[in-house]
Amino acid sequence: MKIHKYDTVIVGAGGAGMRAAIESTKRSRTAVLTKLYPTRSHTGAAQGGMAAALANVEEDNWEWHTFDTVKGGDYLVDQDAAEILAKEAIDSVLDLEKMGLPFNRTPNGTIDQRRFGGHSRNHGEAPVRRSCYAADRTGHMILQTLYQNCVKEGVEFFNEFYVLDQLITEVDGVKKSAGVVAYELATGEIHIFRAKSVIYASGGCGKFFKVSSNAHTLTGDGQAAVYRRGLPLEDMEFFQFHPTGIWRMGILLTEGARGEGGILRNKDGERFMEKYAPVMKDLASRDVVSRSIYTEIREGRGCGPEGDHVFLDLTHLPPEQLDAKLPDITEFARTYLGIEPYTDPIPIQPTAHYAMGGIPTNVEGEVLLDNTTVVPGLYAAGEVACVSVHGANRLGTNSLLDINVFGRRAGISAADYAAKTEFVEIPEDPAALVVDQVERLRSSEGTERVTEIRKELQETMDANVMVFRTEQTIKTAVEKIGELRARYRNVSVQDKGKRFNTDLLEAIELGNLLDLAEVMAVSALARKESRGGHYREDFPNRDDVNFMRHTMAYREVGDDGAESVRLDYKPVVQTRYQPMERKY
Amino acid sequence: MSTETLEKTEGGAQSAEGASPYITATFRIRRFNPEISADAIWEDFQIEIDPKERVLDALHKIKWELDGTLTFRRSCAHGICGSDAMRINGRNRLACKTLIKDINPEKPITVEAIKGLTVLKDLVVDMEPFFQAYRDVMPFLVTTGNEPTRERLQSAEDRERFDDTTKCILCAACTSSCPVFWNDGQYFGPAAIVNAHRFIFDSRDEAGEQRLEILNDKDGVWRCRTTFNCTDACPRGIEVTKAIQEVKRALITRRY
Numbered sequence: 106m107k108i109h110k111y112d113t114v115i116v117g118a119g120g121a122g123m124r125a126a127i128e129s130t131k132r133s134r135t136a137v138l139t140k141l142y143p144t145r146s147h148t149g150a151a152q153g154g155m156a157a158a159l160a161n162v163e164e165d166n167w168e169w170h171t172f173d174t175v176k177g178g179d180y181l182v183d184q185d186a187a188e189i190l191a192k193e194a195i196d197s198v199l200d201l202e203k204m205g206l207p208f209n210r211t212p213n214g215t216i217d218q219r220r221f222g223g224h225s226r227n228h229g230e231a232p233v234r235r236s237c238y239a240a241d242r243t244g245h246m247i248l249q250t251l252y253q254n255c256v257k258e259g260v261e262f263f264n265e266f267y268v269l270d271q272l273i274t275e276v277d278g279v280k281k282s283a284g285v286v287a288y289e290l291a292t293g294e295i296h297i298f299r300a301k302s303v304i305y306a307s308g309g310c311g312k313f314f315k316v317s318s319n320a321h322t323l324t325g326d327g328q329a330a331v332y333r334r335g336l337p338l339e340d341m342e343f344f345q346f347h348p349t350g351i352w353r354m355g356i357l358l359t360e361g362a363r364g365e366g367g368i369l370r371n372k373d374g375e376r377f378m379e380k381y382a383p384v385m386k387d388l389a390s391r392d393v394v395s396r397s398i399y400t401e402i403r404e405g406r407g408c409g410p411e412g413d414h415v416f417l418d419l420t421h422l423p424p425e426q427l428d429a430k431l432p433d434i435t436e437f438a439r440t441y442l443g444i445e446p447y448t449d450p451i452p453i454q455p456t457a458h459y460a461m462g463g464i465p466t467n468v469e470g471e472v473l474l475d476n477t478t479v480v481p482g483l484y485a486a487g488e489v490a491c492v493s494v495h496g497a498n499r500l501g502t503n504s505l506l507d508i509n510v511f512g513r514r515a516g517i518s519a520a521d522y523a524a525k526t527e528f529v530e531i532p533e534d535p536a537a538l539v540v541d542q543v544e545r546l547r548s549s550e551g552t553e554r555v556t557e558i559r560k561e562l563q564e565t566m567d568a569n570v571m572v573f574r575t576e577q578t579i580k581t582a583v584e585k586i587g588e589l590r591a592r593y594r595n596v597s598v599q600d601k602g603k604r605f606n607t608d609l610l611e612a613i614e615l616g617n618l619l620d621l622a623e624v625m626a627v628s629a630l631a632r633k634e635s636r637g638g639h640y641r642e643d644f645p646n647r648d649d650v651n652f653m654r655h656t657m658a659y660r661e662v663g664d665d666g667a668e669s670v671r672l673d674y675k676p677v678v679q680t681r682y683q684p685m686e687r688k689y
Numbered sequence: 690m691s692t693e694t695l696e697k698t699e700g701g702a703q704s705a706e707g708a709s710p711y712i713t714a715t716f717r718i719r720r721f722n723p724e725i726s727a728d729a730i731w732e733d734f735q736i737e738i739d740p741k742e743r744v745l746d747a748l749h750k751i752k753w754e755l756d757g758t759l760t761f762r763r764s765c766a767h768g769i770c771g772s773d774a775m776r777i778n779g780r781n782r783l784a785c786k787t788l789i790k791d792i793n794p795e796k797p798i799t800v801e802a803i804k805g806l807t808v809l810k811d812l813v814v815d816m817e818p819f820f821q822a823y824r825d826v827m828p829f830l831v832t833t834g835n836e837p838t839r840e841r842l843q844s845a846e847d848r849e850r851f852d853d854t855t856k857c858i859l860c861a862a863c864t865s866s867c868p869v870f871w872n873d874g875q876y877f878g879p880a881a882i883v884n885a886h887r888f889i890f891d892s893r894d895e896a897g898e899q900r901l902e903i904l905n906d907k908d909g910v911w912r913c914r915t916t917f918n919c920t921d922a923c924p925r926g927i928e929v930t931k932a933i934q935e936v937k938r939a940l941i942t943r944r945y
Contacts, residue, residue, distance in 0.1 A: 124844040142816060144859050145762075145770040202840040205830030207848060207891070214842030239855070245769060246855065291809065320764040356767045436926075437767060440786060487733050556753035599757030602724045605810040631828040 107296045111136040112523035114285055114300035116268045116327055119146030120244070120505065122306030124512030125250035125519070126260045129304070132520035136298065137260060138287050138305075140267040140322065140610075141239065143193050143252050147308060147320045148227045150432065151244025152223060152601055153361035153510070154236030155201075156502035157194035161215045162234045167191040170235065174503060175682050178222040178461075179637035179647065181340070181655065183678040186468050186492045190503070190510050197509040198237050206250040209430075210238050218362040219430075220598045223390035223500040235305070236502045241359050241431045247505055254576045265290040265321045266635070267610065270304070270332045273480070280474060283529040285330075286357075286539045290610065291305060293603030295536050295543070299441045301526050302482050305331065305464060305472075307510060309488040311344075312614075313622045314457030314571070318350055322614075327489040329617035330462055332624065336474060337657040339491040340462035341621065342629035344637045345499055346572050348394040351458025352414040353439060358434045358453060360501040361636035362419060362486040362595045363387040364482065365430050369398065372449065377415075382689035389689035392496035392498040395455040397574050408452060416450035425468065426631040438594025441539035455538070455556020461499055461638060462628075465657065471513030476657065476675040482522060482529065486515035496677075498635020539640055539681040546612050551595035555612045559591050562615075562622060566590075572627055574642045577631075590619050620660075627670040628656045649684050653677055710739040714794040716747055719801035721808050729808070733797065740790035742927030744777055744800070744883050748784060761812040768924055775802045776810050781862040781922040803865035805874065806845040819861045822877045826903055831896035847892040852889040854932050856925040863919035863929050875908040875917065879919035879929045884911055886932040901940050910937050 112133035115122045115161040120164035122137060129135045139141070158165040166304040170191035175182045202208060202216060209217040220232040239246040255262075255464045270286040284299040310325025311317045332338050348369070349358040363369070369387050370375050381397040382389035389397075398415050401407060408414050419427060419435070424447045427435050444451055464485040465473040472483040487508040494507055562585075569582035593616060634648035635641050662668055713735055721729035724861040734751045745763055752759045761784070762772040768786040768872065770834035776786055777800055778792050782798075792798055806814035832841075864870050864878035885904055904910045912935055939945040 139763055141770075141772070141819075142859075143773050145764045147765060147770070148860070150765050150767070154824045199840055203830075203832075203836055205888075205893070207842075207851070207893070208843045210843055210848050212845065214844050217838050240852075242769075242856070245858070249855070249857075256824050257829040320770065321766060322764045354767075398895070433769075440788070554753075600760075602722065603812050604722065604724050605760050608752070609758050664905070 109136065109244070110297065110299045110528070110537065112300065113302045113304065113519050114138060114293065115296045115304045115306060117146070117305065117307035117489070118143035118262065119306060119487065120148035120247055120251060120306055120514070121512035123255050124509050125304050125389055125516030127251065127254050127258055127484060128513055128516030129520035130258050130260045131617070132517070132566060133523045135261065135366065135520070136263060138263045138266040138268050138285070138298065140265060140290070140326070142264050142335060143262060144248060146248060147323055148333065148457070149245045149248040150318070151505050152241040152318065152359035154219065154238035154243045154502045155198060155247070155505040156221065156224060156235045156500070157198040157506065158191065158235055159195060159198060159216060159218060159237065161211060164220050164226070165233055165235055166317050168196065169225065169233070170194065171332040172228050172682060173224050174494060175496070175685060178498055179687055180653065180682070180684040181496035181636060181651070181677055183493050183676050184564045184680040184682060186494045187206045187679065189468055190494045190506060194503055194506050194509045197506060201247065201509065203251060204250050206246050207237065208237055213316070213481050215220045215613065218246040219361060220388060221501045222360045222363070222388045222394070223385070224502070225385070232385060236267060236361070236364065238361065240429070241361055241433045241586065255555060258319065263287070266332060268307070268326065269542065269613065270620055271334050272531050272535055273334055273443065274532055276529060280478055280480055281529045283531045286536050287404055288542060288543065290349055290605055293606060295539055297531065299528055299531055299533050300559060301523035301528055302484060304470070304488050304515050304519050306579045307489050309460045310618065310621045311457045311460065311568050313562055314356040315567040316353065317457040319457065320353050324614035325616065325617045325621040327485070328463055329620045331472070331661055332620060335660060336472065336480065337465060337659050338462060339465035339655050339657055340493060341460070341658060342656060343461035343497050343631050344413065345391055345459040345638050346455040347453050347458035348398055349417050349453045351437060352452035354441060354452050355456035356441065357456065357458070358417060358437065358451065359431070360391070362417060362431055362434060363445060364423050364654055365426060368419055369394070369399045369418045370418050370438035372408045372412065373406060376520065377401050377406070385689035390498055390500060393689055395572050396640060399506045408657040414452045414454045417453045419446045420448055420450060431570065434671060436685040457571070459499055459504060460488055460492070461493070461495040463489050464490055464517045466490045466659070467631045468492065469518040470515070471518065472509055482526070484515040484519045486511040496632040497639060514621060530618070543609065546596070546598055546609055547601055551597040553596040555596055555598065555615050558593055559618070561613050562586065562589055564616060566622060570629055574629060576630065579626055579630045583630060584622070586626055588625065593619055598602065624670055628658050629671065631672050632656065653684065705762050710741065712740055712794055714738055714747065714789060715797040716751060717797040717799045718795060718811070720811055722758070722810050722874060738789060740788070740794055742789055743785050744787045744789060744792070745773055745784040747789060748800070760810045769858060771858035774803050774860040774865070776803055779783055783860060783862065783924045786924050801862060805865045805871045806861070816861065818874060819864060819880065822881040823859065826877065826881050827896055828884045828888065829901055830891065830894050831943070832893065832896055841893050843892055844922040847898040850892070851887050851890040853927050854883045856927050858925060860924060861922070862924055866918040866922035868918065869912045869914060873908070873912065873937040876912045877904065877909055879933060880931050882936055883927060883929055886936055889936065889939060896945055899924070901935045901936070904936060905940055910940065913937070
């Protein structure tokens, strides 16, 4: 076992982690631990753009952006955080441009902007051009640009190091972060990283769904690590289903396709979004569009022999526009479906896309122990975190923004904290939990297989806690997840080696997914209302009297060792905007 | 997405048309695990699979149902993250962007690690020399003087000049398809040159001369023998050889 010592340790090297690293490396000795090579992170799969009220092509301002974010999140957004997001968006985009990001340009040479779902002029009057973009590979360009700047700043990476545990030490009655425990994939060796500050930036957990836009590796590792140490997870019942995933595969087709003029059609060729969102139409917020698609499918207006999808129609757009603005997604249609988007509509269905919930933080990125107390030395940013700027439903282009604004903030806060504090002692036998977990899995002769449990988990999540939920379906999911968690204890792997044991890695990832799926389902069961991405058919209306509050889920371990999820709630921060009925 | 899932749903759609989509395909995979043996071997796996699925789906099916020790890198599964470049039927491709029907499943499909980088286990290679070459070409924007208050201006034409080389996902398919790189690991390789090109031809950048000097080295662009393997291998459709030629031309004319 190796012990390392750094001022700041960052877990994850996607957009948030690398944006944080660029700041913290300038201010403190920093290590970035990442289970993938940095440029493999799923930030690179983001397509459409990054929102900022630059007003380069039409009138816009950060207050309109704040309002759209709050409304888009169905008023569960913490409004102080949303205001920071929208205000700092402008500098965030300009910073990236100065770092070298090749944005598309206007004829004047400024950064070009396009329309995106839920972003409007003057509080919902009409769609506004707010998304700054680089063709349909904005996430790719952000990831590359941040990595390039990490190279420039000499950021120290530990590639293919998988963080499995968070170390917490109690000092004078205060729980403080002491570091992390990591598993080195290449060798199977366990490493202790002592650090004054730890930042989680390890991304989402969308692989507990079957049809998902998420990478295989998005398994909620950061959320699970802190949750197992008794820290809460916020608003995990809110998961976004992106309206346009490739049918059955779930591969993302950007909302920018609709921003460029693409139209959703049912089997009769009808532009059905006009019925559900008369003003914003196809550019209504994602929760609204995904529900509308499933309503069409359920009412028999879906396409194909099984009526299980609808079409994204780009055929009326000039081929030159598709080539210039949407080259990647049109190529996906050709590669994976054998469809030519110039002439044929693309079959799509909603795809599990983004966790609005996560590790609760304040606006400085500090992780919360309860509703108000921070854990000194512990930070989180990006999809793994919940600030909460996305509330019950995130607007498109606000996640590339989130990782930059709050990644930067967490990087600065963490490094500043490290500069003024001493190392905390690490607990005795710090790797005990990880050694036990790894050795148990490696030596187990159990009869259960990772593949089978993962498949059953994904199927039950798709069937029961997707776009439409009821008490009955959620209870079915809770029960099934409980059964799978029990079976997981009897899981074994075939690869018993130390070198690049991805068989073992997948088993560990499945354990994380099971923990988080349980939190999600239990949180969803208790929220007896419909808000944003959480839609209960048995409670179809928003209930601000009883549920204008964040869910805080804690892991409880009983005297008999039995685990359960305990729910608590946290008030929503409201500043400028009173909740109103949400129409698009 | 799990392979089994795809099977079931695809099967459903196809059965409506009356024909089973499944075929039996043989995957002949180059295995190497120094924990077990110093020698690499070929191992055959037969699986039932829909030919419209990806080679990555087939590898998952083998790993998840037949042999958990089969080791490869992958993440996004749709050609964006660059994890799963491998040599499939003798040609470098991304496993997640290659459909089985497009590589003649009637014969055994060979899958092996990309060449020119040390194999660590099965299809996993040591990427460090590849990333070192990338870091050596100063792959970041360099500017001097005061920063403007707003964004730097760039015309759409100037932006277009280096558009092609911004698509690179650092998968190493090009570099590990290059015969010069196979024989001389010191050669920067196509991917590093592509990333130098991306900055040399960016109108905002001011370090073009320095990068050109780096690539004027004996292991720089002049090693390129324009075999076009790199262009053929690029899963992003980048005209890699053309980019290398443009860098060579810039070295001669010092205009870019």
